[in-house]
Amino acid sequence: MANFPADRAEELRREELLLIKSETDLSEGGKRLRDQQDRLTWLQDSGHDTRQAERLVLALRESLTEWQRHHVLIEQRIAYLRTVVFPVPPVRH
Template sequence: MALSLAERTEQLNAEQRLLIKADRDIEEGRQRLRDQENRVLDLQADGHDIRQAERLVDLLKQTLTEWERHRTLIEQRVIYLRQQVDLTPPKAG
């Protein structure tokens, strides 16, 4: 079933909102990663065991990688929907 221009436009708007959220989440995730890396340095400087803290750094990096992949999928969907909205001929009067 073909989607109407209004439905495609709504899907595009929804995906654009998701893209904005993904960008925000990724930036916040990067900040959490930097914070954790700083904690590792502080713990190490104080002579603490840092294995668990380093494990969290690795998990945060893996999570960011997945978030970035998901963001790419959203971006591709936005591009596709933009093309669909642009290609949809206007309805006759």
């Protein structure tokens, strides 16, 4: 665990990079899910067996949900680290 401000600043930088990657992963994952849903619809409309396609849609949905949860955790960690790295001085009256 980082103990020094410089360590926390580096940790914050790494988390911010992870957040960017997470945003990209969520966007691409959403596109993959929509593409698979379109394929599933086409298979259904064409009278094909859709069991595997349906399982894949479910798996993609579940993965995307977990990625979204992880994204929130990264955001929360960044918010915490920002308070440590850039503390707000108390207001003096």
